[in-house]
Amino acid sequence: MHRFGFRKLFPLLAVLFIFSSLIFCTTTFAADGMTSVIGGLTTTGDASGFGTDPQSVQNLVVGAINIVLGLLGLTSLALTIYAGILYVISQGEKDKIEKAKSILTWSIIGMVIIVAAYAIASYLLGGISVMLS
Numbered sequence: 001m002h003r004f005g006f007r008k009l010f011p012l013l014a015v016l017f018i019f020s021s022l023i024f025c026t027t028t029f030a031a032d033g034m035t036s037v038i039g040g041l042t043t044t045g046d047a048s049g050f051g052t053d054p055q056s057v058q059n060l061v062v063g064a065i066n067i068v069l070g071l072l073g074l075t076s077l078a079l080t081i082y083a084g085i086l087y088v089i090s091q092g093e094k095d096k097i098e099k100a101k102s103i104l105t106w107s108i109i110g111m112v113i114i115v116a117a118y119a120i121a122s123y124l125l126g127g128i129s130v131m132l133s
Helices: 006-048 054-088 094-132
Strands: none
Touching: 054 094
């Protein structure tokens, strides 16, 4: 059985750490110029029809997050169904059974991550809406 070891996981975690560090550093260093950024966003919001109401931007972000997480959830569900069908039609062949189990395991892990991401996003956006009101 093929295992997903630490040696394969480490480069992914390293890239994720570096990417998130760059994002947080950029937002920290850009905090001084926030007034010009907010002015630019207001101009852009007026031109695009969103206006200057922060709630409209929040609704846009919530809608985008819901769409992305919904599509990811459907993909995970489709993989789960595919793994079940593959398991049923495997006819006892060990390779197909192992492939089906692997797909099922990773799709369930994906579902857990998607649900956790939705919970975290809901919590953070709820906090932002409290700050804005």
